[in-house]
Amino acid sequence: MVSVRGWLQCDDEQLAQIKEIVEADDPQRTYSGGWAFPARQYNHVRWAFYGGDIRAVSLDWFQERVRRIARIPASHQDDEFDARPRGLFLVSHDVQGMSEWRVYNGGLVIGLPDGDYRYLDA
Template identity: 85%
Template structure:
């Protein structure tokens, strides 16, 4: 099993697209129930969260969802900053240990955690 927990930050338009991606999954798919969207977003930003335990053989499903989300374009492409969805997920694998998945710059970067997050690897 792999314990997955993390968040995405985005704007209003992107949040609607993220919700569409999540809702497009088969309603019987157990793991899509790990997504949470606060009913009241505030302070110029929107958040989507994921938390759950996934079988290692199903990680491809989660990776594909994050890659789809990462490719959502900036709502205002002429802005000063790269304003595509971004976020951080920590994964604790029963066998392979901990990894960090970063949604940034239109892609997904998978690597080892940079910080002292190993206290979460239980």
């Protein structure tokens, strides 16, 4: 099993697209049940959270969903920073240990955790 927990920040239009991606191709609604979208979002940033255990054989499927979300375009141009969805996921594999998934600049970068998150890897 693989434990996945993390978050994404985005805007209203992107949040609607994230929800479409989450619901589009999980007919048994197995892993989409791990997504949470606060009912009352405030200020200008919107949030999507994920927490759940996934079978290791389904991790590639989940990873592709996150890559699709990462590629959602910016709703508006901002010269100061990339306004596409951004976020962080910690992924703990029973055998391979923990990895960090960073969502930014339209992509997903997977690597070793940048911080000390070992206390979560139990």
